[in-house]
Amino acid sequence: MGRGRVRAEPLELILYQSDAGTARGQASVVCFPESIDDLSFAIRAANRHCVSFVARGSGTGLAGGATPVANSLVIVMTRMNRILEVDPVGRVAWVEPGVLNLDLTRSVRHLGLHYAPDPSSQQACTIGGNVGTNAGGPHCLSAGVTSAHVLAADVVLGNGDIVRLGGLEPDAIGYDLRGCFVGSEGTMGIAGSIAVRLTPDPPETRTLLADFTSVDAAAETVSGIIAEGIVPAALEMMDAPITRLVEEFVGAGYPLDAEAVLLIEVTGLIGGVDAEVDAIRRVALERGARQVKVAITEQDRMLLWKGRKSAFGAIAKVAPDYYLHDIVVPRTRLVEVLKRVYEIADEQNLLVMNVFHAGDGNLHPLFVFDGSEPGIWERVYAAGDGIIQACLDAGGVLSGEHGIGLEKRDYMSLAYSAEDLDAQARLRDAFDPDGFANPEKILPTGSRCGEMKRAPEGTWV
Amino acid sequence: MTAFAELAEQIGNATAVEIMGAGTQRGIGGAVDASKPIVEVRAPTGIVSLDPADMTVRVLAGTPVGVLSAALAEVGQECPLDPENSAATVGGVLACGCSGIRRIRYGPIRDRVLEVRFITGGGRLVRGGGPTVKNVSGYDFPRLMVGSHGTLGMLVEVVLKTQPIANKSSWYTSELAPDLLRTSIYRPACIAWNGKMTYVLLEGHEIDVLSQASELSLEPAQPPPHPIGEHRGRISIDPTRIGSLAKSLGDIKVPWLAEIGVGTMHVATNNAAELHDARLVAHGEGGWLLREAGAPLLDPFGAVPSNREVMGRIRDAFDPLGKLNPGRLPFARFTP
Numbered sequence: 001m002g003r004g005r006v007r008a009e010p011l012e013l014i015l016y017q018s019d020a021g022t023a024r025g026q027a028s029v030v031c032f033p034e035s036i037d038d039l040s041f042a043i044r045a046a047n048r049h050c051v052s053f054v055a056r057g058s059g060t061g062l063a064g065g066a067t068p069v070a071n072s073l074v075i076v077m078t079r080m081n082r083i084l085e086v087d088p089v090g091r092v093a094w095v096e097p098g099v100l101n102l103d104l105t106r107s108v109r110h111l112g113l114h115y116a117p118d119p120s121s122q123q124a125c126t127i128g129g130n131v132g133t134n135a136g137g138p139h140c141l142s143a144g145v146t147s148a149h150v151l152a153a154d155v156v157l158g159n160g161d162i163v164r165l166g167g168l169e170p171d172a173i174g175y176d177l178r179g180c181f182v183g184s185e186g187t188m189g190i191a192g193s194i195a196v197r198l199t200p201d202p203p204e205t206r207t208l209l210a211d212f213t214s215v216d217a218a219a220e221t222v223s224g225i226i227a228e229g230i231v232p233a234a235l236e237m238m239d240a241p242i243t244r245l246v247e248e249f250v251g252a253g254y255p256l257d258a259e260a261v262l263l264i265e266v267t268g269l270i271g272g273v274d275a276e277v278d279a280i281r282r283v284a285l286e287r288g289a290r291q292v293k294v295a296i297t298e299q300d301r302m303l304l305w306k307g308r309k310s311a312f313g314a315i316a317k318v319a320p321d322y323y324l325h326d327i328v329v330p331r332t333r334l335v336e337v338l339k340r341v342y343e344i345a346d347e348q349n350l351l352v353m354n355v356f357h358a359g360d361g362n363l364h365p366l367f368v369f370d371g372s373e374p375g376i377w378e379r380v381y382a383a384g385d386g387i388i389q390a391c392l393d394a395g396g397v398l399s400g401e402h403g404i405g406l407e408k409r410d411y412m413s414l415a416y417s418a419e420d421l422d423a424q425a426r427l428r429d430a431f432d433p434d435g436f437a438n439p440e441k442i443l444p445t446g447s448r449c450g451e452m453k454r455a456p457e458g459t460w461v
Numbered sequence: 462m463t464a465f466a467e468l469a470e471q472i473g474n475a476t477a478v479e480i481m482g483a484g485t486q487r488g489i490g491g492a493v494d495a496s497k498p499i500v501e502v503r504a505p506t507g508i509v510s511l512d513p514a515d516m517t518v519r520v521l522a523g524t525p526v527g528v529l530s531a532a533l534a535e536v537g538q539e540c541p542l543d544p545e546n547s548a549a550t551v552g553g554v555l556a557c558g559c560s561g562i563r564r565i566r567y568g569p570i571r572d573r574v575l576e577v578r579f580i581t582g583g584g585r586l587v588r589g590g591g592p593t594v595k596n597v598s599g600y601d602f603p604r605l606m607v608g609s610h611g612t613l614g615m616l617v618e619v620v621l622k623t624q625p626i627a628n629k630s631s632w633y634t635s636e637l638a639p640d641l642l643r644t645s646i647y648r649p650a651c652i653a654w655n656g657k658m659t660y661v662l663l664e665g666h667e668i669d670v671l672s673q674a675s676e677l678s679l680e681p682a683q684p685p686p687h688p689i690g691e692h693r694g695r696i697s698i699d700p701t702r703i704g705s706l707a708k709s710l711g712d713i714k715v716p717w718l719a720e721i722g723v724g725t726m727h728v729a730t731n732n733a734a735e736l737h738d739a740r741l742v743a744h745g746e747g748g749w750l751l752r753e754a755g756a757p758l759l760d761p762f763g764a765v766p767s768n769r770e771v772m773g774r775i776r777d778a779f780d781p782l783g784k785l786n787p788g789r790l791p792f793a794r795f796t797p
């Protein structure tokens with residue numbers, strides 16, 4: 001692979017020792033393939049030297065998926081960033097995995113189309129990384145997460161072989177390998193090109209801002225809207241600390257004295273949109289909303305969204321450190337779990353902010369702190385344990401969109417039985433029998449029946 | 462012992478099992494190999510919990526779709542599995558993986574399944590996925606099981622995502638070309654075309670359904686008739702190639718009904734050889750034909766996927782002794 005495309009200088013390797021999460025690893029070599037053949041070549045070379053490998057998109061992942069363990073070769077996909085083909089009639093685009101999520105949407109905007117999954121990190125994250133984590137976003141509530149938008153992928157397996165998973169036809173012959181691959185965090189191979197579905201822009205869009213004097217009332221409104229039989233295009237919640245922070249940062253027009261706000265979007269044809277706006281307004285007012293603002297023009301709507309989308313940027317500006325969690329609970333349990341999140345933060349004497357995909361029951365408790373304070377990390381981790389337990393107690397799941405990676409690997413046995421995990425390990429091994437692709441992620445060691453317990457080398461989480 | 466544990470023991474002790482749903486789709490995926498002593502097993506039936514405020518339902522896999530639909534309708538909801546025959550079981554529909562006619566609006570059935578519990582060939586009860594509408598924790602067993610034809614495990618329980626029943630749902634016909642209709646209508650529930658007539662299903666708010674119908678001069682109509690014949694198949698093809706496939710099928714005079722924008726084409730004939738010809742035509746256009754019924758001498762899939770090695774290893778991993786529906790999905794056997 002030419003000189004510039006393989007690096008091993010110690011200083012440079014440090015850049016690749018982790019993603020945006022807290023787990024640190026150790027890279028042995030970094031390479032930058034420019035084609036699927038390069039990618040296959042790099043993987044075969046790693047095979048020959050008996051070195052494992054890990055795919056890296058933009059490294060915005062939060063679960064340690066792209067963090068190299070066991071001295072893995074880091075394969076950075078960002079130079080494979082061409083949009084290969086756009087078919088406006090079939091509404092399909094073939095892209096290389098390094099294309100940035102927002103760049104894809106921008107490049108098809110003039111066709112009246114967009115790529116529906118819109119993670120808050122969409123300016124920075126890659127489509128390949130999104131496939132790796134099965135990424136979600138505010139508008140995945142009605143549109144579905146990444147898996148519903150990936151039709152096919154050409155994947156390089158752990159042994160360097162290139163296989164096509166899925167296809168442009170509605171059903172591929174045999175097992176849904178495409179479905180297995182999406183969300184597998186690079187442990188089943190690396191996608192070298194991806195066919196995604198493009199979605200037509202809706203004819204009408206309304207963005208609503210409802211503000212509340214209590215978090216409970218806002219959370220009850222979320223459950224109330226779903227119970228009413230309405231699935232909005234997006235249904236996001238922000239609590240008081242984050243609302244104030246964001247308002248100071250961008251001036252989106254959010255009320256500074258609210259305890260919580262809901263940002264709700266409905267899309268479609270005018271009859272349905274009007275009816276849903278009315279119903280949502282009623283549900284919100286019945287549950288104690290002070291005000292429900294409806295933005296119709298593109299400009300007003302964008303301003304409301306700007307606040308939501310700047311939330312993480314605003315936090316990064318004020319807090320030396322933050323820890324962002326990702327759990328999902330049944331939507332009917334939102335009120336009680338959110339209450340528990342605040343209690344846990346109190347118990348650990350931590351500042352928590354909540355800005356999340358409420359409509360899916362996908363919470364993102366965010367602890368904001370100064371990591372240099374003695375003993376603080378222990379409290380942050382203890383709070384994380386508490387949140388995960390509260391989530392599982394309420395019938396929830398470990399992650400809605402960030403994935404398991406290293407971060408939550410050792411919680412997997414709280415969520416699944418030994419037999420469940422053994423079956424997962426078997427599926428992984430069927431894709432990658434030699435275990436070269438992103439080892440030691442997702443499944444706790446010991447998942448395979450009869451496997452020895454061992455600590456991953458060179459990691460701390 | 463619980464029903465699941467009893468089934469697990471039964472499967473664990475058997476030499477071979479055929480997993481039975483309601484039984485009409487037994488031709489799909491290939492005949493079960495009769496050379497071994499076969500035990501027939503059936504998933505339990507019943508709705509475990511229906512949570513309308515969460516829009517999810519937990520159901521035992523042997524439950525007929527009609528029973529599930531009736532229970533959901535009582536709370537104004539539905540789950541668009543849409544089998545042609547509502548006696549089909551939830552497990553059977555998912556195992557066959559065939560999506561219903563409203564796929565263009567509501568997505569394939571694989572996107573409906575949130576959690577699965579199944580019994581592997583080794584007699585182990587495994588759970589994958591989770592009950593929430595969003596989940597990335599571990600590998601996607603729900604999607605793996607959909608379309609696996611009972612060769613990886615017997616589904617015993619699933620959690621499905623439901624949706625409100627649209628306040629208006631009407632079929633129409635139109636003289637307009639199907640592609641034009643597709644670009645003129647926002648989120649139709651189905652556009653079906655048989656070469657003579659285009660059928661459109663509109664669902665949503667009454668005002669929107671009626672105004673789209675009048676703007677495009679659609680005529681109220683009955684749903685499209687499916688092609689009739691003893692030998693039936695389902696072609697899966699890149700939807701942009703439906704037009705040329707239609708032309709080629711016309712040349713061999715096999716009747717068809719196409720789902721525009723999806724790429725599913727239903728064909729039927731009373732002459733088994735013609736189903737074979739339809740398959741060759743589908744291959745010529747880059748698609749493939751699933752034998753749904755009849756034509757017992759025709760291969761169930763007619764093609765071997767290029768990634769069959771991975772599939773074979775998966776099957777081996779879940780059913781190492783080849784007990785589950787032996788003979789079905791014949792290409793997915795591991796040959797190292």
Ligand SMILES: Cc1cc2nc3c(=O)[nH]c(=O)nc-3n(C[C@H](O)[C@H](O)[C@H](O)COP(=O)(O)OP(=O)(O)OC[C@H]3O[C@@H](n4cnc5c(N)ncnc54)[C@H](O)[C@@H]3O)c2cc1C
Pocket residue numbers: 019020054055056057058059060061062064065066077097118119120121124125126127128129130131132133134135136137138184185186187189190191192312401402438
């Ligand atoms: C501020 C902030 C906000 C965020 N908001 C959201 C959000 O709203 N929704 C959401 O879902 N996530 C969110 N994330 C998390 C993150 O952006 C997503 O997980 C994203 O999908 C990661 O993309 P990436 O390109 O950075 O991938 P990376 O972090 O580099 O990799 C992610 C995983 O995918 C694998 N991978 C990378 N490329 C490939 C490939 N070509 N083939 C196979 N596997 C591959 C990696 O091995 C790794 O396991 C947020 C993160 C931050 C920092």
Ligand SMILES: Cc1cc2nc3c(=O)[nH]c(=O)nc-3n(C[C@H](O)[C@H](O)[C@H](O)COP(=O)(O)OP(=O)(O)OC[C@H]3O[C@@H](n4cnc5c(N)ncnc54)[C@H](O)[C@@H]3O)c2cc1C
Pocket residue numbers: 479480481482483484485486487489490504522523544546547548549550551552553554556557610611612614615616617786789
């Ligand atoms: C009372 C009754 C009335 C009927 N009336 C009619 C009628 O009027 N007209 C008509 O055409 N048909 C009729 N049928 C047949 C029935 O409609 C069909 O059998 C049905 O459409 C398909 O059955 P099925 O989908 O449950 O799966 P099956 O056809 O039983 O099986 C399909 C595939 O799925 C697999 N499978 C099934 N269940 C599972 C599971 N739990 N886990 C894993 N794999 C599984 C099977 O092994 C097989 O590979 C009737 C059936 C009954 C019981």
